[in-house]
Amino acid sequence: MAKRKVETSKQGVAVPIKWYIPDNIITRFASNMVIQTMESEFKISFFEIKPEILLPPSETLPKEVRAECVASIIVTADRLPKFIEVLQTQLNLYNSAKNTNK
Numbered sequence: 587m588a589k590r591k592v593e594t595s596k597q598g599v600a601v602p603i604k605w606y607i608p609d610n611i612i613t614r615f616a617s618n619m620v621i622q623t624m625e626s627e628f629k630i631s632f633f634e635i636k637p638e639i640l641l642p643p644s645e646t647l648p649k650e651v652r653a654e655c656v657a658s659i660i661v662t663a664d665r666l667p668k669f670i671e672v673l674q675t676q677l678n679l680y681n682s683a684k685n686t687n688k
Contacts, residue, residue, distance in 0.1 A: 614656035628666055631658040 616632035633653040661669060 616656055618653055624660070626663050627660045628663065629658065629660050631655050 614632070615634050617635050618633040620631045620633070622629040622631075632655070634656050635651055635653045637651050638648055
């Protein structure tokens, strides 16, 4: 489990974070997301598209597809650049590993 130190309170005391993921947390698949800007935060909602099951396959396409919200988080504007940086780093590592395995 990765540990990181975080400063707390105005005194700037560094306290290690012990990451914990409960056994009952549900990991969901997200194929889409919506980001809404609020006053000084961003609301990020993740959605999973669940198309209708049509038996037998029909030539008539559905008029709409339901996207179910599976998670929604609010991130401060100050913190969002760090989240983006971490995501970009992980994507770069993934792409490097993928290209190495070719």
